[in-house]
Amino acid sequence: MKFDKKYDILIIGGLGHVGLPLGIAFANKGLKVCLYDIDKDKADQVSRGEMPFIEYGADPILKKVIGNELTVSTEMEEVAFAKHVVVAIGTPVDEYLSPKLRGFFSLFEKFANYLDESQTIIIRSTVYPKVCEQLEKFLLKKGLAINIAYCPERIIQGYSIKELNELPQIVAGLNQVAEKKAIDLFSTLSPKIIPTKMGEAELIKLFANAWRYISFAISNQFYMIATMHGENYDSIRKALMDGYGRAANIPGAGFTAGPCLLKDTMQLASFTANTFQLGHAAMMVNEGLPDFIVTQLRFTHDLSKVTVGILGMAFKADIDDTRDSLSFRLRKSLMFQNAKVVCSDYIVNDPNFISKELLVEQSDIIIIGVPHSDYKGIQFPMNKVVIDLWGISKLVVPSSVTFNS
Numbered sequence: 001m002k003f004d005k006k007y008d009i010l011i012i013g014g015l016g017h018v019g020l021p022l023g024i025a026f027a028n029k030g031l032k033v034c035l036y037d038i039d040k041d042k043a044d045q046v047s048r049g050e051m052p053f054i055e056y057g058a059d060p061i062l063k064k065v066i067g068n069e070l071t072v073s074t075e076m077e078e079v080a081f082a083k084h085v086v087v088a089i090g091t092p093v094d095e096y097l098s099p100k101l102r103g104f105f106s107l108f109e110k111f112a113n114y115l116d117e118s119q120t121i122i123i124r125s126t127v128y129p130k131v132c133e134q135l136e137k138f139l140l141k142k143g144l145a146i147n148i149a150y151c152p153e154r155i156i157q158g159y160s161i162k163e164l165n166e167l168p169q170i171v172a173g174l175n176q177v178a179e180k181k182a183i184d185l186f187s188t189l190s191p192k193i194i195p196t197k198m199g200e201a202e203l204i205k206l207f208a209n210a211w212r213y214i215s216f217a218i219s220n221q222f223y224m225i226a227t228m229h230g231e232n233y234d235s236i237r238k239a240l241m242d243g244y245g246r247a248a249n250i251p252g253a254g255f256t257a258g259p260c261l262l263k264d265t266m267q268l269a270s271f272t273a274n275t276f277q278l279g280h281a282a283m284m285v286n287e288g289l290p291d292f293i294v295t296q297l298r299f300t301h302d303l304s305k306v307t308v309g310i311l312g313m314a315f316k317a318d319i320d321d322t323r324d325s326l327s328f329r330l331r332k333s334l335m336f337q338n339a340k341v342v343c344s345d346y347i348v349n350d351p352n353f354i355s356k357e358l359l360v361e362q363s364d365i366i367i368i369g370v371p372h373s374d375y376k377g378i379q380f381p382m383n384k385v386v387i388d389l390w391g392i393s394k395l396v397v398p399s400s401v402t403f404n405s
């Protein structure tokens, strides 16, 4: 052991949407946690006990643990003092939708001098299959035989604090020591540990997100079919599910966005040498939904003569995160047709957005971009054209009929 271990855990990317709630949850169990991140603004904010984004239930725990069990650092040397090094940085895809791995390995290039063989590296980021093995070889070349485990995160963003204590944890190690160390660590948090082989764990995480992504695409495609035939998908779906258990899980239509579902479906597509036809089909449907709406509107409106309001810009309901939100893609498509576009979101802080009331007043056409709680049951004036994919408003005119009116 090169250095004394004053932390039980150091989380690299510790101030992100995955790293921060995880660190708070471990600290709340009494473990000594250091959140390492390169984002100095977030580091200052979290050190003051303030959450940089919405994570329900996190604020009071952060205030309790910060400066006690939980510390924040922007100094990479701190990694040397941790028993477990958890990696929670972003793992994006590139412009060809292939995994972008350079950032992940350059991280270890920088950290190698501060690691030693008494530590366990736990990958929490969603990784492309075989990355953990590649990392093991990469470190071995640097003379470091370090135990590596993969413990994928499966929480739903915004609700980690609750779910980290409820969801079973998939754990895979590249050797038995790594597996045992990861099991011991996550047993402090998770109600159930599910040990798997490494290849299984990598696919479990990608299958979980691809499954969700494809199931939303099915509904979005049904929505398009119903709309093109002048029918209301929401009514169809409710009647279809009524007393019919075999279709009980069919999701509602809506923008399927955010930094994970598409990205992980594309990682799986890349892993299968682009033979994952269902994944690509789901991408065409989900990413095509904003353009579908614009195309439908063009049948009935000269978009250069109307104001369109997008109500809800976050990538999903009741959070303040706009990463890969399809509301922005919709805005771009509308502007391409020379429409005047106004946007509103009462959770997302953006000086260019206007209030809900002003948006309703100014817009000829209103499109609900995300079903925030505040918009549920919202009733719009009769003279507005409303597109409500989600079926959350009290519509006087159903959405699909609106397209044809």
Ligand SMILES: NC(=O)c1ccc[n+]([C@@H]2O[C@H](COP(=O)([O-])OP(=O)(O)OC[C@H]3O[C@@H](n4cnc5c(N)ncnc54)[C@H](O)[C@@H]3O)[C@@H](O)[C@H]2O)c1
Pocket: 012, 013, 014, 015, 016, 017, 018, 019, 036, 037, 038, 039, 088, 089, 090, 091, 107, 124, 125, 126, 127, 153, 154, 155, 156, 157, 259, 260
């Ligand atoms: N957001 C989710 O709901 C969710 C759920 C499950 C899994 N995941 C996966 O978790 C991983 C992280 O996602 P996220 O949403 O938390 O991303 P994020 O962008 O919110 O957080 C990443 C953090 O890493 C930091 N960072 C980047 N490079 C760094 C470096 N070199 N050293 C230290 N810190 C660095 C960033 O400043 C940021 O705070 C991804 O692999 C993602 O696919 C995310």
